[in-house]
Amino acid sequence: MMLAENPTALGRIRQRLRVLAALIIRETSARFGRSWGGYIWAIAEPTGGIVLLSVAFSLITHVPPRGTSFMYFYASGFVPFMMYNSIANVTMHAIRTNKGLLTYPVVGPLDTVISRATLEMMTHFVVALIIFPSIAWYDGVRTELNPGLLVTAFVLAFALGTGVGTLNAVLIGFFPTWQNIWGVLTRPLFIVSGILFDFDTLPTYLRDILWYNPVAHVIAEARYGLYGLERGEFVSLPYAFGIAMALFLVGAFLIRQNESHLLQQ
Known part of the structure; x- marks a missing residue:
């Protein structure tokens, strides 16, 4: 009702949506170009990682941590992790690599962040729609999905990646070496987020420690959904x-407070 009574607010929302749509189209063209190479690589990269993990661990143990398929199990952790990680990485550099666009009055720094995050989420969602049915068919996986949990996991990956990327976009604007420090600090994340193991089989004390890693909640939620639990x-x-939400709000506040400084870097 308030929006209907306030055409200015409705007009601003429509303008923001048009700006975001235009930026997403631009990012899609810049990333994938006019050839199929970019689309193929978007599928080949996670597929290659899943195959390598499956082959390596099948040589160590004959039974996956859950279910009967090594590839399906590792894909259930690898794909949502890649979604989070990709969103966090591309949004971190969104402002710095789009300074030319930010000279236009209608384009704000947060528009570049959100558009990049949205494109990454859509890309990895399509990748998931291709990879999981393909693995299930190839390995003969018989399981009922829990779509609600799976969608929640992807939304959480989007939210967490966007929050991390938004805050990091400010930090690297003031401290350019932060991107290198962040890369070192987050390398163990691949191991401690649950890609290689099942949380439900861990000792309680270890599970309680890993609980504080929010990315682990993304992977656990996706895995429950993919195994129909x-x-x-x-x-x-x-x-x-x-x-x-806390990371995003802090990052968004700092961006608005320091917009002129960030655009000069």
Whole structure:
């Protein structure tokens, strides 16, 4: 009702949506170009990682941590992790690489961040739609999905990646070496986020420690959804979404407060 009574507010929302749509189209063209190479690589990269993990661990143990398929198990962790990680990385550099666009009055720094995050989410969602049915067909996986949990996991990956990227976009604007420090600090994330193991099989004390890693909640939620399970006790959506929202709000506030400085770097 308030929007209907306030055409200015409605007009601003429409303008923001048009700007975001234009930026997403531009980012799509810049990333994938006019050839199929970019699209093929978007599928080949996670597929290659899944195959390598599956082959390596099948030589160590004959039974995957859950289910009967090594590829399906590792894909259930690798794909959502890649979604989060890609969103965090591309949004971190969104402002710095789009300074030319930010000279236009209608384009704001947060528009570049959100458009990049949205494109990454859509790309990895399409990749997931291709990879999981393909693995299930190839390995003869018989499982019922829990679509609600799977969608929640992807939304959480989007929110968390956007929050991390938004805050980091400010930090690298003031401290350019932060991107190198961040890369070193987050290298163990691949191991401690649950890609290689099942949280439900861990000792309680270890599971309690890993619980504080919000990315682990993304992977656990996706895995429950892909194996048709109910949400386990490990996942806390208020905690994970709370971390994501706090990071985004702090980052967005700092961007607005320091916009002129960030555009000069």
